[in-house]
Amino acid sequence: MQEPSLSHLLPVEAIATGTEADDWRAAIRAAGELLVSTGATTSAYIDEMQTAVDQYGPYIVIAPGLALAHSRPSPAVLRTGLSWVGLAKPVEFGHGTNDPVRLVVGLAAVDHDGHSSALSRLARLLADPERLERLSGAADAELIHNTISEYESSEET
């Protein structure tokens, strides 16, 4: 089966920039609210993502400045989707090496691997620290979405 593309899983409506969040719970909530507003999850998934950090710690901070907020496939997940929250101020998640967080990517998935190509592609895009820094602080959601779409087409050719 053809996997959905990254730019499809992360529509421009699911991208927010300059978001104010006082702590990691608020930062995850912001990413969750975009998953809800774009129809990927119900609001129960926001609590599930926060509970995952309560349970397993801040390991979701997967690189310096970058958190991948997510929980398990559950009834709260309506379809696989991503969201993007650039934070106005860096937020501490309590991670030993990767704090503070500037960008929260929210992930909801209906199964374990249907999104693996898209997520791996996003990871490659954000693996460049300079690009991660630039996109974390970018103010224009359209520009972020275009950057992602262009990266996606460059990898496909």
Added chain:
Amino acid sequence: MKILAVCGMGIGTSILLKSNAEKAAKDLGLDADVEVADIGTARGAASTADVVLTSGELAAELGDMGVPVVVVDNFVDGDEVRSKLGAALEL
């Protein structure tokens, strides 16, 4: 050989670990299968694995797995996975 990528939920970091580990294995010339497990099923899955990849917090939770446990700090950095995997397997 079998490489096991462990994360809390089985949909996020383990997917990234799998992708990086497959690339690292290829670069290191290993004939490796990379499997994914969440923290609940990791112990059983590790019984047939040669090496486990996971994060610092989850490594502490897993404890002694009977095989080398490689702790990854940066899940988007393929170079880190390659060098740590190579070191763990004494390549």
